[in-house]
Amino acid sequence: MSILPLRRWARVLAPVAAVAVLAGCATDEQTTTPADSDSPASVSEVSATALEPALDHLHGLHLDADGVVLAGTHTGLVEIASNGRTTRVGGSDDDFMGLTGVPGTDRLFASGHPGPSSSAPNPLGLIDSLDGGRTWTPKSLTGEVDFHALATDGMLLVGFDGTTGLLTSTDGGTSWTPGAPMAAAALAVTDGGVWATTTAGLQHSTDSGLTFTVVPGAPSLALLSAAQDGSLWGIDTAGTAWRSRTGQSWEPRAVVGRVEAVLAVDFDIAYAATAEMLYPLN
Template sequence: MPAHRFTRILLPTGIAALLVLAGCSSEADETTTPDAAVPAVDFSSELSHLHGLHVGDDGTVLAGTHTGLFAIDASGSTSRVGASDDDFMGLTGVPNTDTVFASGHPGASSSAANPLGLRSSTDGGTSWVDRSLAGKVDFHTLTTDGRVLVGFDGTDGLLVSTDGGTTWAPGARLVAAGLAITNSGVWAVTPAGLEHSNTGARAFSPVPGAPRLVMIAGAGDALWGIDEDGYAWRSREGQDWQKRSRVGTVEALTAANYDTAYAATSQSLYTLN
């Protein structure tokens, strides 16, 4: 079966506005018949403006929101991680680790610069340190593999760091609704469709046959995406796209590996496999 009811947040190993994309015909593999919809686990309380998801070292799913970072357990209960109530407009991390990066704006109890620039955490968001660009940048979307970070702040192009977010350089001049890093490079969801870079996000080229995605996530050699109609897709490095189950309109997506990803609204979490 391409999808199952969400029964746990911890993996067995311990684990946005929608862009109307310009027409690129899809040659993706649709031999897998998707279910009508993926059942979800509903949250015990609604999360405010869900901006991003991350899978931590022990498999816990973390959600970056308008009022801080929250952990989601198997029953749908949500609990604040750390003391920060900052608006994590951008949230990313190294999949299946406790290394997390965030951007956004200070919360009501914070005296931090506005915007936050880039912050980092090595304990799953319990504590944060200012990394760079404080008072200068609010990344709307971020992606990382731990060394390289690529971000888009809603202006006229990408920013790229190759030293874990300490220093930055201009990347390609494009608008990115979503970003992901896999073993083969950087991926961007743009108004023209899915694009790929093997030059460290300095230049991108279209991905032939890709579905019309509105968000994307990567882990290792795995890509997961959600298309305009709310269907999940997965691929190894942009090849042999498989259409999975329908989740509808979601606000965030993260990938644990090729076998598992998570998508969420402010009220529910879906598991994709």
């Protein structure tokens, strides 16, 4: 596959139903109860809360230190209340193409393009926030990189800019080294390693993103998120939500359809979202 289709695939990851190029999307999905689940698999439709006002596109979700869901959008960072009310966070109107944070904290990282009110170079490179997105500081790669996929556990940062391979950082994004020469639509970092959704399927790295292997039997995930307890939630190309304690075996949980982001809170709770709707998952 050429660079251009891979870049386009990474950009149009949402909605999930549009990601038809993922390997296996036309093949049988995993439907059996995995070994690491506590109960028989249960797949059901879920209710949704309407977002008001709706978001200006959606690039990623984060759970802050107060348990509030934050959304990276085309025009800045937005807080999503439990009743669906959305409120802008801080004064930035930057386009956050990539958004990640240390789960359950106010430490955020983002990437993308400067908004109309910004004089920052384009692309933003990596920007950093210590206060839940109220203020941002340029960190590295300014004017060089627009990360489309970005993930961290507080120690390791892994990103994919949509054109080349992965980049990794072990010092909070100050310096970067090349990782695996692969394209990733979504990334997650847990104590068990780095996880990536790719055209070859879900892949796993135990050497901080330098090399990866395909996870046997994993669903064809397009969206992926790691929780504070190390569990993972993902959304497959058909719009089904899955969860896993270890990343090696997966349990289907609910049908959400076309969504643009997923947020793992813990093994029992997650959220999926579009620019108009928030779906609680359990």
